[in-house]
Amino acid sequence: MTNQNVVASSEVKPLNFNTLFVMAASISNSNSPLLTNEAVQEPLAMLGGLLSLSQRNVMKRLEGKKVNNWVDSLRASSPTRAKSGNQEKSAWNLYHPSALDMFDQIISNSKGKQIVTFLDYDGTLSPIVADPDKAYMSTKMKGTLKEIARHFPTAIVTGRCIDKVYNFVRLARVYYAGSHGMDIKGPTKNRSHEKGNNGKAMLFQPASQFLPMIDEVYKILQEKTKSVPGAMVENNKFCLSVHFRCVDEKSWAPLAEQVRLVINEYPKLKLTQGRKVLEIRPTIKWDKGKALEFLLQSLGYDNSNEVFPIYIGDDRTDEDAFKVLRSRGQGIGILVSRFPKETDASYTLEDPSEVEQFLRRLVEWKRSALTSV
Structure with missing residues (x-):
């Protein structure tokens, strides 16, 4: 994703067929903020799965990225919101059969x-x-x-x-x-x-040498996330998980910002995103x-x-x-x-x-x- 600020018109014009194909042709190599537009997601979902196949490009690592951009990408890619039509699923299954x-x-x-x-x-x-x-x-x-x-x-x-x-x-x-x-x-x-x-x-x-640091960050995050109803910090010994499955969507951005600010103070730890969970891990390979x-x-x-x-x-x-x-x-x-x-x-x-x-x-x-x- 880019750090560009995009101003979208409140009136969304219908997309014609040629426009869709131009967007689809560049989507796999693009980090376009258009992907967060729900009016764009639905027609793209009919183009043989091209939208879903670009999601990894959209959902980049949180480090150094704007929290609002991350929240937008999460909303766009959440399985509960995905508009996966039969054509998209069929195209995907050609390459990834049961x-x-x-x-x-x-x-x-x-x-x-x-x-x-x-x-x-x-x-x-x-x-x-x-x-x-x-x-x-x-x-x-x-x-x-x-x-x-x-x-x-x-x-x-x-x-x-x-x-x-x-x-x-x-x-x-x-x-x-x-x-x-x-x-x-x-x-x-x-x-x-x-x-x-x-x-x-x-x-x-x-990663045994990181145990004291993980324990320290765990205590800090427990305190910092108390103000976010539904947030849960799990200590997995060598990594931490901040679960937000039970957090109201309006609180995703504030929660992510709190976590990001804490991890910024620990350059030997990295922050990544899973299925409605933020993962904190040592930077070792x-x-x-x-x-x-x-x-x-x-x-x-x-x-x-x-x-x-x-x-x-x-x-x-x-x-x-x-x-x-x-x-x-x-x-x-x-x-x-x-x-x-x-x-x-x-x-x-x-x-x-x-x-x-x-x-x-x-x-x-x-x-x-x-x-x-």
């Missing part, structure tokens, strides 16, 4: 390789809820996840702190990568499908993609052609993992979303219920393969 529809092809591509599953938590294994402390998995998902972990090396890669997500999952044989991969712990028991495990618990914390690579290496599959990673996630932070899989040229990324958006994932699933169906089919396929041997 992982359920393509299940047989996915299994065919994994032939002769070890499948390793990487799963985000919120919005993937559990639904997105107003209270993060109540983001429980369904009973069916719990059972399916247990079976997945029994048959495949499995990791939960989340922005949550490990202790919180473990309280939701409670599976000892699963790897946990919390704080967007900055806090990684592994199983303590040897398992036959792990090549590199020597029976010892794995612990990796590349570490993310979910790096965590994926570290876990594959720990499992003994570094630079190996014998592995087929499957990463499923719904958040912008999961894109780092999708990019890693594309650059490695192995495995697949699956984006969980009902709405078209730009992504490096190869396939899509609409919601946690479809994630459960996909994982259950993986389990059933594995059982069938074992009995046929």
